[in-house]
Amino acid sequence: MSCIFCKIIAGEAPAAILYRDEQVIAFRDIHPIASTHILIVPLRHISSVNELEEADAALVGHMALAAKQLAVQEGVAGRGYRLIMNTGPEGGQSVFHLHMHLIAGKSARSLLG
Ligand code: 5GP
Ligand code: ZN
Secondary structure (H helix, E strand, O other): OOOHHHHHHOOOOOOOEEEEOOOEEEEEOOOOOOOEEEEEEEOOOOOOHHHOOHHHHHHHHHHHHHHHHHHHHHOOOOOOOEEEOOOOHHHOOOOOOOOEEEEEOHHHOOOOO
16 A cells, blocks of 8 residues: 555554544644644545546535534634645645645635735
8 A cells, every 4th residue: 555645544654633534534734834734535545636426525525524623623713724625736736645635824824825
């Protein structure tokens, strides 16, 4: 298994895990770009948004709801945050296991201008 997120899910690589249920796991990004930077990751290996199918619609919705809950937990829901899914090399994706970034805090504001 070469996928780093699959290794984290399997407990074979360390991570600061904040949340886990039957569909997703959430852990802190190892190189945070803002004071809150969390990754919401499906337990099932899907490479990117490009590989999503109609049957995955509920899973993606579940990722967004997990992100919303984590934003409350982190105390950033009121001030706001960004949810980002980088896709493909020119979309800035570096880990090819689907994930949603939850980014909040002062430096999150300048991300997209
Ligand atoms: P991408 O660039 O694919 O949208 O995002 C991948 C993210 O995963 C990056 O922000 C990177 O810092 C994070 N990352 C890469 N390897 C690891 C790891 O081993 N552990 C954790 N917690 N985050 C990682
Ligand atoms: Zn994987």
